[in-house]
Amino acid sequence: MKGRSKSKSLTLFVLCIIAIISLAFAGFKGFVVAGWEFKSFDKAITKGLDLQGGVSVLMEIQEDDVSYDVRQRTKQLLELRVNKIGVAETVVTEEGDKRIRIDIPGAYDSNEIVESLSKTGNLEFKDADGNVVLTGKDIEKATSILDDTSSPVVSLELNDEGQSKFAEVTANNIGKTISIYMDDELVSSPVVQSTITNGKAVINGMSSMDEATKLAGIISSGALPVTIKAVSTESVGAQLGSEALPNALKAGAIGVGLIFLFMIVYYRLPGIFASIALTLYITLLLIVFAEMRVALTLPGIAAFLLTIGMAVDANILIFERIREELTKGISIKSAVKAGFENAMSSIVDSNSTTFIAALILYFIGSGSVKGFAVTLMIGIILSLFTALIVTKVLINLAVDIGLLKNLGQFRVKRGAKNA
Missing domain, CATH: 3.30.1360.200 (Gyrase A; domain 2)
Known part of the structure; x- marks a missing residue:
């Protein structure tokens, strides 16, 4: 019975590792099967204005006391209008009660855009x-x-x-x-x-x-329900965007690499499993970006890296709690269970406060601040999933199949006791 249980755990462990690595490889490299293309993240994710250049136009409603429904209708019509004239991947957001910002990535004539948006359409x-x-x-x-x-x-x-x-x-x-x-x-x-x-x-x-x-x-x-006027127009050069994206990706890769290195060197084998879980987290976050057509901006990349740090922090809390339990002399399996249970409240509390802050930023912020907040909220949810579920599953399976069986693998000396 024990042999069959260990065999089952080994099978699940191997399948989990293969699935995570395969998903990450497919996402970063892409593939084509029977004429159907699974686009890589570089192709699938919408790049924001600051990463590929374009035009940002701030429109202002001229009437006073405009209702929420009218503002939403105006916003929808502006987005439809821009897309109908051949401009895709626009980001339309409200700023206050009277202003609507239209960010249009790519090289476009700002004068033509403003003229098209300003027309009532009657x-x-x-x-x-x-x-x-x-x-x-x-x-x-x-x-x-x-x-x-x-x-x-x-x-x-x-x-x-x-x-x-x-x-x-x-x-x-x-x-x-x-x-x-x-x-x-x-x-x-x-x-x-x-x-x-x-x-x-x-x-x-x-x-x-x-x-x-x-x-x-x-x-x-269709005709706009209100009169609008362009109050500001900003153009972002393509050169700035072309330089910003590679630099941001390079900085992100170096940061993630250093995090993985720290986890592996300091926490050894559990650190490797945490790095695998973080790989899944990064992959899932980028998949969500692609599916939700979230425009990735420089502030968004900053929020992305911040959530990776939060995900790492969750793993560190878990591993430290496990080490505390191991110093009490209990078994590794019991210590792992207690470690996850003891760390959960701290992890949920810290992430909840950050999520609330992100919500506030989203509702009172504008433009790139909203992008930062959206990325942060998505990242927090996914980081909780990977830290509390994926890492837990990998660690428990590793214990079941005997990969984690020595105190030294958790950097705990045999016979150590709490003071």
């Missing part, structure tokens, strides 16, 4: 008498295409209500113009040739495909 169709016959609410879809003459245009598809309205309007205005206005600015004034019943219209007069794409994006995102 689309109107007016007949020859100046009466509004259709609005942006009647539009189902707007796309930029090339027409039969290879000229860039914006193709509009109307919803059911808009389609019936447009059919009636075009039937009553054959030979007359129906002007299309965006924010009271005339963008097109086509002449109605026949009744249009298919619910499709075209805005022409675009000077380039980029202009058509931008206009289509604004129309698709």
Whole structure:
């Protein structure tokens, strides 16, 4: 029975080690299976503005006493608007009650971005008498295409209500113009040739495909419920970002390497198991970043390294408690159990206070401070998991299979007693 138990523990121990190493290798190197690519962390994780350059625009709502729902709707429309004009991986955050910051990683024209964001997006169709016959609410879809003459245009598809309205309007205005206005600015004034019943219209007069794409994006995102104005625009050079990322990664690698070295030299074999658990922690944290599309920034990297330190601190508390129990002369298995139990309250308390501080930073901070807080909170949760569960499982399995059976492996001298 004992042999079968030891064999089972050995199998679980080996599987755990292989799984952790394989997951870490896949994450840092990536792989391709049957045409499906598992992207490496370098490709999968969104890099923030300070790591790859780009534009940061702070928009301010001009109206007073705007409700929370209106602010959220404005935020969503701004994010949709930016993404519709071909800009991906944007980070849109609120700053106070009236300001919204849009961070756009990559090399983009800040003037065009500000112009697109500042437009209210109020689309109107007016007949020859100046009466509004259709609005942006009647539009189902707007796309930029090339027409039969290879000229860039914006193709509009109307919803059911808009389609019936447009059919009636075009039937009553054959030979007359129906002007299309965006924010009271005339963008097109086509002449109605026949009744249009298919619910499709075209805005022409675009000077380039980029202009058509931008206009289509604004129309698709819908009209903003409030008036907004750009109060500041900052551009981060790509050179700064290209230099910052390698330096940050190098510093992080050196820091993590020194932590692993300390744990192994000072705590010996248990330190190796703790380093394996920390490897899993780092891998899981980066996977969460990739899946949640968290934008990794320099403050985020700082928070990432800080949580590694906290995870190490948890392991140190556990190992020191185990050593205290061993000096009492109890068995290694009992000491390991008591060590984890005695260290848990200290670990949970210290991490809880840090988590509360991170929450406060998130709600009252802005921009990079929020990024720091988010990274810190995610890291704390995962560090508790790896320290209290993964390290515990590895240490217990190592004891069961006989890898940890000598007091010297815990840096405890035989016969040592507490004073």
